[in-house]
Amino acid sequence: MKHYKIALIKGDGIGPEVIDEAVKVLDSVAAFAGFHFEYEEALMGGIAYDITGDPLPKETIEIALKSDAVLFGAIGGEKWDKLERELRPESGLLRFRKELGVYANLRPATVYDELVNASSLKPSVVSGVDLVVVRELIGGLYFGEPKGRTDDKGWNTMVYTRSEIKRIAHKAFEIAMTRKKIVCSVDKANVLEVSQLWREVVIEVSSEYPEVELSHMYVDNAAMQLIRNPKQFDVMLTGNIFGDILSDESSMLSGSIGLLPSASIGSKIGVYEPIHGSAPDIAGQGIANPIATIASASMMLRYALGEAKAADKIDASIKRTLKEGYRTHDLAQFDAKEVCSTSEMGSIIANYVSK
Ligand code: NAD
Numbered sequence: 001m002k003h004y005k006i007a008l009i010k011g012d013g014i015g016p017e018v019i020d021e022a023v024k025v026l027d028s029v030a031a032f033a034g035f036h037f038e039y040e041e042a043l044m045g046g047i048a049y050d051i052t053g054d055p056l057p058k059e060t061i062e063i064a065l066k067s068d069a070v071l072f073g074a075i076g077g078e079k080w081d082k083l084e085r086e087l088r089p090e091s092g093l094l095r096f097r098k099e100l101g102v103y104a105n106l107r108p109a110t111v112y113d114e115l116v117n118a119s120s121l122k123p124s125v126v127s128g129v130d131l132v133v134v135r136e137l138i139g140g141l142y143f144g145e146p147k148g149r150t151d152d153k154g155w156n157t158m159v160y161t162r163s164e165i166k167r168i169a170h171k172a173f174e175i176a177m178t179r180k181k182i183v184c185s186v187d188k189a190n191v192l193e194v195s196q197l198w199r200e201v202v203i204e205v206s207s208e209y210p211e212v213e214l215s216h217m218y219v220d221n222a223a224m225q226l227i228r229n230p231k232q233f234d235v236m237l238t239g240n241i242f243g244d245i246l247s248d249e250s251s252m253l254s255g256s257i258g259l260l261p262s263a264s265i266g267s268k269i270g271v272y273e274p275i276h277g278s279a280p281d282i283a284g285q286g287i288a289n290p291i292a293t294i295a296s297a298s299m300m301l302r303y304a305l306g307e308a309k310a311a312d313k314i315d316a317s318i319k320r321t322l323k324e325g326y327r328t329h330d331l332a333q334f335d336a337k338e339v340c341s342t343s344e345m346g347s348i349i350a351n352y353v354s355k
Contacts, residue, residue: 013278015073021290021346045075055092118255135243172237258289261296317352
């Protein structure tokens with residue numbers, strides 16, 4: 001029997017609640033598909049600071065590095081907001097991503113048919129949207145040198161090397177090969193030299209994936225096209241700052257922050273997590289939507305473990321659950337047949353997985 005080691009970082013607020021439901025679903029799919037998960041819990045965020053004095057204890061990195069993947073909840077909360085910067089939960093998360101070298105951030109935006117009315121765009125525009133933004137995560141404008149500021153001047157530098165562009169482009173094409181085989185590379189090559197190199201390297205890499213259709217789009221147009229006709233996109237490949245903005249824009253197509261998963265992938269080990277935070281306002285009430293975390297577990301199966309069939313099974317169970325009218329509180333006003341708790345939602349999805 002195949003055996004996978006998963007590091008579980010539950011974190012703060014609703015993190016533990018949503019991770020528990022993802023584990024329920026993972027165990028259900030493992031029993032169905034004939035493999036086994038071994039979980040090891042690790043501390044991060046406010047809870048880690050409270051227990052160890054460090055938001056990212058060394059042991060957490062060690063546990064992550066000896067696992068096949070990390071499933072992550074969320075960290076943060078007002079309680080820790082007044083700590084000095086490096087002791088805050090968010091600093092722990094940034095350090096963690098850097099330690100693991102996760103250079104690719106994947107953010108799918110799927111619009112479930114049953115929830116087309118939950119989007120702020122017209123149902124005819126969002127119905128059927130299924131795209132993924134592949135964002136370069138540890139280079140570009142946020143990391144480039146020189147950077148600095150004086151009283152009346154501030155500057156940053158957008159830098160990409162050929163090898164940085166190559167590895168993220170390969171990731172985007174590999175992902176496209178598992179989907180509709182369409183990549184749109186987003187840049188600003190009409191103005192920026194760094195984007196001209198970006199485009200040149202993406203074209204070079206594309207020659208290794210002859211089945212994938214490649215197009216290029218300027219970022220200003222891409223921002224507009226995402227709202228005008230999001231269905232034209234399959235994989236959007238882009239750099240750090242453009243991806244930051246476009247992935248947030250695309251996440252709003254689906255209607256609730258509680259639905260959206262993400263993956264941060266590198267050469268070592270990937271981190272799979274919902275895009276939402278620790279939601280302190282609803283923590284402990286059993287009303288958080290666990291679907292984003294369950295869908296993150298599905299991404300983990302697909303991208304880290306190569307278990308595409310098991311991932312498909314989870315995705316289909318989420319769709320079936322929504323189709324049958326089960327909704328958590330955040331989506332209660334959108335065609336709910338039954339409003340359920342976090343734990344009930346997890347159990348329903350886990351149950352459908354096993355059928
Ligand atoms: P948030 O995403 O935690 O919450 C924003 C709003 O969405 C809240 O009203 C919340 O109740 C709701 N919400 C979020 N997830 C939900 C879910 N699964 N189901 C139903 N409703 C949900 O963002 P915030 O309030 O700006 O931040 C709260 C804390 O989370 C802060 O400390 C912030 O730094 C941290 N944060 C952590 C991460 C992370 O761990 N990756 C990401 C973003 C924010």
